Amino acid sequence: MSATTSPMPQSSVPGRAKDRATSEALGRRRARADAIVRVLCTIATILGLFFLASILLTLVIRGAGGISLSVFTNVTRPPGSHGGLLNPIIGSLIQVFLATLVGTPIGMLVGTYLAEYAGESRFGQVVRFVSDVLLSAPSILIGLFVYQILVLPFGGFSGWAGIVALAIIVIPVVVRTTEDMLRLLPNTLREAVIGLGAPKWKMIVLVCWRAAVSGIITGVLLAVARVAGETAPLLFTSLGNLNWSLNLSQPMSSLPITIYSYAGSPYEDWITLAWTGALIITLGVLGLNIAARSVLRARR
Amino acid sequence: MAQVAVPETLEAAPARPTTRRGSGTGDAVFAFLCRASAALVLVLLGAIIVELFIGGLPAFRAFGAAFVSSTEWDPVQEIYGAGVPIYGTILTAILALLLAVPVAFGIAFFLTELAPEWMRGPVGTAIELLAAVPSIIFGMWGFFVIVPVMAGTIQPAIIDTIGELPLVGSLFQGPPFGTGLFTAALILAIMVLPFIAATMRDVFLQVPGVYKESAYGLGSTRWEVMRKVVLPYTRVSVVGGIMLGLGRALGETMAVTFVIGNANRITPSLFGPGNTIASIVALEFGESGAGSLKLSALLALGFLLFVISFAVLALSRWLLRSRLKG
Numbered sequence: 008m009s010a011t012t013s014p015m016p017q018s019s020v021p022g023r024a025k026d027r028a029t030s031e032a033l034g035r036r037r038a039r040a041d042a043i044v045r046v047l048c049t050i051a052t053i054l055g056l057f058f059l060a061s062i063l064l065t066l067v068i069r070g071a072g073g074i075s076l077s078v079f080t081n082v083t084r085p086p087g088s089h090g091g092l093l094n095p096i097i098g099s100l101i102q103v104f105l106a107t108l109v110g111t112p113i114g115m116l117v118g119t120y121l122a123e124y125a126g127e128s129r130f131g132q133v134v135r136f137v138s139d140v141l142l143s144a145p146s147i148l149i150g151l152f153v154y155q156i157l158v159l160p161f162g163g164f165s166g167w168a169g170i171v172a173l174a175i176i177v178i179p180v181v182v183r184t185t186e187d188m189l190r191l192l193p194n195t196l197r198e199a200v201i202g203l204g205a206p207k208w209k210m211i212v213l214v215c216w217r218a219a220v221s222g223i224i225t226g227v228l229l230a231v232a233r234v235a236g237e238t239a240p241l242l243f244t245s246l247g248n249l250n251w252s253l254n255l256s257q258p259m260s261s262l263p264i265t266i267y268s269y270a271g272s273p274y275e276d277w278i279t280l281a282w283t284g285a286l287i288i289t290l291g292v293l294g295l296n297i298a299a300r301s302v303l304r305a306r307r
Numbered sequence: 308m309a310q311v312a313v314p315e316t317l318e319a320a321p322a323r324p325t326t327r328r329g330s331g332t333g334d335a336v337f338a339f340l341c342r343a344s345a346a347l348v349l350v351l352l353g354a355i356i357v358e359l360f361i362g363g364l365p366a367f368r369a370f371g372a373a374f375v376s377s378t379e380w381d382p383v384q385e386i387y388g389a390g391v392p393i394y395g396t397i398l399t400a401i402l403a404l405l406l407a408v409p410v411a412f413g414i415a416f417f418l419t420e421l422a423p424e425w426m427r428g429p430v431g432t433a434i435e436l437l438a439a440v441p442s443i444i445f446g447m448w449g450f451f452v453i454v455p456v457m458a459g460t461i462q463p464a465i466i467d468t469i470g471e472l473p474l475v476g477s478l479f480q481g482p483p484f485g486t487g488l489f490t491a492a493l494i495l496a497i498m499v500l501p502f503i504a505a506t507m508r509d510v511f512l513q514v515p516g517v518y519k520e521s522a523y524g525l526g527s528t529r530w531e532v533m534r535k536v537v538l539p540y541t542r543v544s545v546v547g548g549i550m551l552g553l554g555r556a557l558g559e560t561m562a563v564t565f566v567i568g569n570a571n572r573i574t575p576s577l578f579g580p581g582n583t584i585a586s587i588v589a590l591e592f593g594e595s596g597a598g599s600l601k602l603s604a605l606l607a608l609g610f611l612l613f614v615i616s617f618a619v620l621a622l623s624r625w626l627l628r629s630r631l632k633g
Contacts, residue, residue, distance in 0.1 A: 037528055037531065038528065040528070040530055041528035041529060041530040041531070044416075044529075044530040044533075045421055045529065045530070047413055048412075048413035048414070048416045048417040048421055049413075049417055049421065050413070051409070051410040051411075051412075051413025051414050051417065052413065052414045052417040052418070052422075052430060052434075054410055055410065055414050055433075055434050055437065055500060055501070055504065056430065056433055056434075058437060058497050058500075059433055059434075059436060059437045059440075061448070061452065062437075062440060062444065062445070062448050065448055065451070065452050066444070066448075069451070113344050113347065116340055116341045116343075116344035116345075117341070117344045117345050117347075117348055119341050120341035120342060120344065120345040121345070123341075124338060124341055124342070125345070130345070131345075133349065134345045134346075134348055134349060136621075136624055137348055137349055137352045138348050139620075139624055140352070140617060140620045140621060140624065141348065141351065141352060143551065143554050143555060143616075143620050143623075144355075144558065144613070144616060144617070144620070145557070145558020145559070145560065145585060145612060145613075145616055146558070146560070147558065147560040147585050147588060147589060147609070147612075148355060148359065148558065148609050148612060148613050149355070151359060151362070151588065151605075151606060151609045152354070152355045152358050152359065155358040155359070155361070155362050155606070156354070156358060159597060175351060178348065178351075179348075182348070206331070206333055206334050207334050207337070207338075208333050208334050208336075208337035208338070209333070211337070212337075232439060233439075235441075236440075236441025236442065236443065236444070237441070237442075238441070238442065238443045238560070238561045239442070239560040239561055239585070239589060242589055242592065243592060263441065263443050263561075266443055266447070267443055267446075267561065270446075270447050270450070270565075271565075281447065282447070285443070285444050285447055288441060288444070289440060289441065289444050292439055292440070292441055293436055293439060293440070296435075296436060296439045297432075297436075300432065
């Protein structure tokens with residue numbers, strides 16, 4: 008490459024001989040295309056961050072002013088009478104907690120099946136595929152489904168129906184993280200436990216689950232974050248309730264539904280409450296996400 | 308593990324069959340629980356399909372195959388057709404992808420190749436947090452922040468410029484309400500953006516470093532490496548990531564419900580109001596009594612949405628399978 012025998016300096020380049028001006032122009036064009044794309048990509052990233060910042064800022068500007076003790080101590084009241092968000096907050100906590108309680112063990116067992124039992128079997132592949140589809144399936148359809156199986160036959164909207172709908176959403180999230188985390192464990196660990204004479208279920212419950220616990224907690228936190236903000240499935244199941252009620256057989260209030268109905272109302276104080284609720288729920292959801300990440304990072 | 312006393316293992320040898328039998332039951336029970344839970348997931352999917360279909364059966368019976376294509380939605384005369392919401396669903400989802408994919412690609416490219424090392428983690432996390440913001444928050448933000456901007460500045464400007472052009476112009480005409488199909492597509496685009504960007508980033512990171520280094524070694528610019536090495540290598544997974552975004556956009560409910568304008572007619576203009584399957588179900592559900600034909604029509608719409616999004620998500624999983632295995 009260093010010593011060229013031909014009189015023309017560019018002849019080592021295959022193809023038609025190019026003069027210096029052409030190749031320099033080409034180089035400039037390539038550099039320019041590269042610079043343009045890099046600028047555009049940077050702008051795209053700034054745009055993405057701008058949207059997040061805009062949402063958070065809007066929430067803080069419109070919602071923070073409404074935060075006071077009465078939001079957490081008063082129940083929802085008619086417009087103009089200083090209502091709070093106590094029953095939606097409690098209703099959301101109850102429904103999300105029980106849904107997680109129901110969904111997590113099932114999700115863990117499915118994830119365990121996929122990682123420890125299924126191998127490459129056809130059944131395992133189908134379950135994995137279906138679980139992944141459910142993970143991204145429109146949540147409104149889960150709501151319609153639960154309406155069909157629990158609300159219509161049992162004569163009314165209820166907190167239980169809301170819990171079942173949210174639990175169905177929890178399951179695939181926990182399945183995904185449980186399977187991923189169990190697959191990260193080295194096989195030597197399993198072999199060591201089996202080699203000590205432990206039965207397989209003890210190996211899974213006492214060793215594999217314990218080793219993967221931070222990952223599973225991450226999955227549960229993400230699932231909680233996901234269902235805490237879900238609105239569409241609750242429209243058809245727990246419906247919402249403007250009165251104080253802890254009866255799970257009755258329609259039950261929830262934060263997202265209350266935000267939805269208040270935000271669409273013409274009353275100024277209800278809209279402010281909706282923004283306050285939106286701020287609370289977003290901080291909760293994003294906080295859970297960050298917590299989930301730090302749990303995972305602490306392990307590594 | 309270290310606590311196991313050595314002599315005990317020698318003495319325990321004769322007792323082994325008993326422990327085996329005992330643990331055999333435990334194993335059988337646990338394996339059964341796992342398998343039953345796995346089967347439950349399949350049953351769940353099957354039950355969702357069947358229940359939505361059964362619920363929609365009266366509507367399918369009453370209107371036949373025309374239900375899918377009819378654009379009439381008349382609660383007074385009890386005539387229901389899925390044409391308008393299907394049109395709105397597909398139009399807004401495709402439009403959202405057209406807006407989101409280039410930006411998502413830009414973010415993924417920035418995060419994998421351009422950004423300095425210290426910036427990648429925090430910026431990547433911020434983009435993922437955008438994906439975690441609940442749908443209803445996007446709806447409120449869209450309704451109270453984006454809609455006024457659209458109505459006040461963006462839509463009038465577009466109507467006065469592109470709206471004047473022949474052919475394309477008709478897509479951008481009409482009064483600037485702020486709400487409508489275009490705004491819904493914009494909000495959807497922002498919502499699916501982080502999903503597509505995160506998937507693209509993950510697949511870009513899987514390109515073997517040697518390939519990229521070889522291209523850099525030949526003097527390629529970063530853009531050339533992306534276009535001629537990374538993209539061809541990850542083509543299939545990138546399409547899979549886009550399909551995943553499409554699946555999300557099709558079924559998104561609350562955000563769209565806030566800004567779509569809720570009108571059951573097809574307008575030629577993108578700025579006109581419309582409906583998607585999810586938004587019409589959410590908006591009209593309250594006014595349809597148990598056992599009514601309207602409720603059945605809404606469940607039939609749900610069934611159609613399930614079929615559409617299942618097909619898209621299945622395609623997405625199939626395209627992403629190599630990545631998921633690796």
